[in-house]
Amino acid sequence: MGRTRGAGPRRVWLWRWRSNPLRRRSDLVEAWLLLATLLLTLFAGAVTGLATAGAVDRFLAERRAQSRTAPAVLVEDAADASPSPVTEDGSGDGRVWVKVRWTAPDGTGRAGRAEAGPGDKAGSVVTVWTDDAGRLVSEPPSGADARFQTVMAGLTVTAATGVMVVLGGGLVRSRIQQRRSKEWEAEWRLVEPAWRKRMTG
Known part of the structure; x- marks a missing residue:
């Protein structure tokens, strides 16, 4: 069969690699x-x-190796504390930031703020993450995260x-x-x- 009338020009693949008079x-x-x-x-x-x-x-x-959990005691009722920031999807988990005290690895007492349940009372114990010096840090990602x-x-x-x-x-x-x-x-x-x-x- 002949070439179909009206068909476009035939595409020549890899023409730049082939020797021809038009190649520069x-x-x-x-x-x-x-x-x-x-x-x-x-x-x-x-x-x-x-x-x-x-x-x-x-x-x-390294973050996981340098971080450890420690028990911290609430020094105020969670009902009197500030709520945790709202998440990206506009919701919150109901937890609040409360003042807590914990003991550093060297035995010294430390104070700061950590998240707790909205119904926790002063004297309740929550778990916080600290570094080697006893400073509060965020929980290091592990597993799937x-x-x-x-x-x-x-x-x-x-x-x-x-x-x-x-x-x-x-x-x-x-x-x-x-x-x-x-x-x-x-x-x-x-x-x-x-x-x-x-x-x-």
Whole structure:
């Protein structure tokens, strides 16, 4: 069967890699640039993503190793304390911030604020998290929460690295295309007079 009437020009794949009289040096450079950008995006994204995930995992492990629970005694009724901040979805768990006292690892007494149930009374005991010096810290992520933070950090850095590489490759490619356009214009200025003479001759 013959070629269907009205069909568009046949697409020639990898034409920049093939030797032909229309291929310019800039075409081959652009082809290598596209390949390098693809490989660098995959390689750099994977390396930085894994490195970031490992760093976050080690950081969280250090936080867990340096944090410990301690019993703290309420020094005021929870009903007289300030409520905890509302969560992102607009709800709250009903817990409140109360004044508490606890004993640091060196035996000294400490005071601060910790969350407690809204019905807890002065003298009740709650569990708080402290560091090696006995200062209050937030509960370190563990289990699924720690894995989620590690994975998200790795994916975020992977994506950011890939975007940076692609943008850099796109910038270099635009410079190549601008230079090629100038070369075409310069050559056309040389060829145009002879071409016009042939067309009008």
